[in-house]
Each structure stands twice: as C-alpha cells, then as structure tokens.
Amino acid sequence: QVQLVESGGGLVQAGDSLRLSCAASGRTFNRYAGAWFRQAPGKEREFVAAISWGAGSTYYAASVKGRFTISRDNAKNTLYLQMNSLKPEDTAVYSCAAELLGSNSHLTSDYTNWGQGTQVTVSS
Secondary structure, three states: OOOEEEEOOEEEEOOOOEEEEEEEOOOOHHHEEEEEEEEOOOOOOEEEEEEOOOOOOEEEOOOOEOOEEEEEEHHHOEEEEEEOOOOHHHOEEEEEEEEEOOOOOOOHHHOOEEOOOEEEEEEO
C-alpha cells in the first residue's frame, strides 16, 4: 500500500498550463503503475492518463491526448501530469491512483490506492 498526496491544482485561464504532482509514500513506488482520473461536478469519474510500472508505457484519454503528459520520477516517488492548452471542460477534481505491478489501465477498478484529489479550474 502507498499513500498518495496530490498538489499543483489551481485556477487558470483557457490556454494556460499546469503541472500536477502526486507524492507517494514508501520505497517501492517504482513497482507501481500510476494514473490520473478526474471528476467534474455532476459527472462520473473519468480516466485521464496512465503509466505502467517498469517500461513506463503510457495511455491517454482521447480528450487529452496531445495536450497532457503523464510522467514519473521514481527517485522522488512522484507522479506528474503536465497539462497544456487547458480548456474550460478540463475543470474537475484530479486524483492520482496507483497499483502494485499494474499496467497502464484506464479502469478505476484496477487501482486500489487513491489520493484525495486537487481542484483544477479553467476559466474561459
């Protein structure tokens, strides 16, 4: 099990960039797959991006592909989400998730470790 704490959210304007961070506890984070999900008010949680453990294969939702980049720094036990060209429809609470020896899955059920989330608001 790992504990996850997100940071980096905030209020930005459309077209701006933002980088989210997800700090993980423990010494074996390099063996965890990581992912970002988001939930807008009144909507279900949706997948954003994921990265596998080991080779670090990535997978993105179609709505963010080409604008967002997921990465990890195992030495710092941190997962990142670089968000460029932000749009008002990107407004949501962003949560990171992790799974031991996981793949770059887009399914919430494949992750057992979750952070509390950080708010991202994009104004038009």
